[in-house]
Amino acid sequence: MNTMIRKLEKKSHEIRKQVLDMCIKAGTGHVTSSLSATDIMVALYHGNLLRHDPKDPKWEGRDRFFLSKGQASPLLYAVLADRGFYSKAELKKFAQPGGIFGVHLQKSVPGVEITCGSLGQGFGMATGCALAAKMDRKLHMVYALLGDGECYEGSIWEAAMFASHNRLNNLVAIVDRNYQCVTDFTENIVALEPMDERWASFGWNVKRVDGHSHCELLDAMEELRSRRSTKPTVVIADTVKGCGVDFMSCVPLWHGLAPKGKDAARAQKELMRREEND
């Protein structure tokens, strides 16, 4: 287990650096939104949670992954490149002429299920995939990664209600609970807590974990495929927006921005230092 956790931690460092570098080069991209969810995505794709085949992105038996917080696309793109869905050289062309992807998520990219940028939508589509799988007695799982700010959208709760009523225990929602939106902290805008109780009252099996602990993430998700409960599961992952780059963390106005000039060099240095200290 320890070897696996070490491997995942190392991978998280690599992915964080890739995300930052690609956004710095492009001069755009949601860096902080990506950094908060990095450990979650690494756990899913590198921790043997999500069944996938980079050589056959449309493999029928794959688990479906919906990045409902589509602004974290640089993160998913970096993870998919790392898994071999396409060349890592593509990352250098992020949001640039001739590139295959831009700031928000695009379904034409190998391994990506949906186009997303309008919040509250990927999750609803995930319920459709999960229900279709049930109807056809297929065994794959459907995962959706939501932003916490996305949970302001009413459509999230329409979907949540539907999923539990229809016993979609093949559906897993992961909330990247980084406590920040575009302009402020969520609890200052309109409080989202108690988030666990809200999901539980909607009929979901709720797990709350440290979203930067691979150990806790794996513990929360590795048994879900056995489906002992008829409830869908939500993993509320407490995270830090911009995790790894201190001066960008906990500063809402860094939302949607890539650091430039001195800030860019400083951010890269901070990530390196974090890796060395780990």
Added chain:
Amino acid sequence: MINPTLRDAFWDKIYEIARKDRNVVVVSEDMGAPSLDKFRTDLPNQFINVGIAEQQGLLLASGMAMEGKRPFVYAIAPFVTLRCLEQIRVANGIMNIPVTLVGVGPSFGYDDSGPTHHLIEDIAVMRAFPNIVTHVPSDSVMSEALAEMSCTMAVTNYVRLDRHPLPPVHKHGTDFSMGFVPLIDGGKTCILACGIMVQKALDVARRINKGSSKAVGVIDLFSIPANESALIKQIKRYNKLVTLEEHFLPGGLGSYVLETLNNNEIAIPVKRIGLEHSRGYCYVYGGREYIHKYYGVTTNDVERLVRQHLRK
């Protein structure tokens, strides 16, 4: 012979298809129909009621369609379209996931329900999206044919089903593949109409054509867009055109005809008859004809306007 409502004709056909194809599913947004009762009873696994949750209905259906299902999303027309428009834009427009949106009671179908239930902007709105075709059937024969067509369409199909039975216009076996059907071959002028207004166009043409005259033709232009080259071929021989719709004029059927003519550099004077923005929304009760009177689109109004256009 029984003349079913458009929605009963539509759902009866879908029921028939769904019995043989379990990928055909109905996603109801808490909307029923007598013809859907047997669907719900006989095919419960293919009938999903999401409640009054139109965003979820649309997203669920789109997710199911990604997995090979053929969903028919069903609600009162304003809610199955405008209430979840952003979802439609992303899932069905941008991602081009094909679903069928079945809207019942568009235009003034819910006549006495007031303006929240009158849907007179949707053609303009839905036309704005690539990958979405709007169909406005004028009778139950066409409605049934559209149900069948919908099962094989590669793009999203928005079907506006009038709530009330409409008098028969088409014969079984009519070819609907071009998106329009010529009904009266006119001499110089032609009225292009859709939905309930086709009946009005036929009445007006018959009045004006009384006796031996064949002055006014009628085309049921039920698909927006239609097959453009075939439509142009059909209308370019006329000297004058009239469009007739139960919809606001900006962006509606008339605008579609004008743009089609313009695309093909054809200059034929067009008189658009429909609902003027200057009349706004209405709280008029007592039936559809009273509403038509408010907007100036009764059969007499239309006859007068067509005659004026003919004289110019």
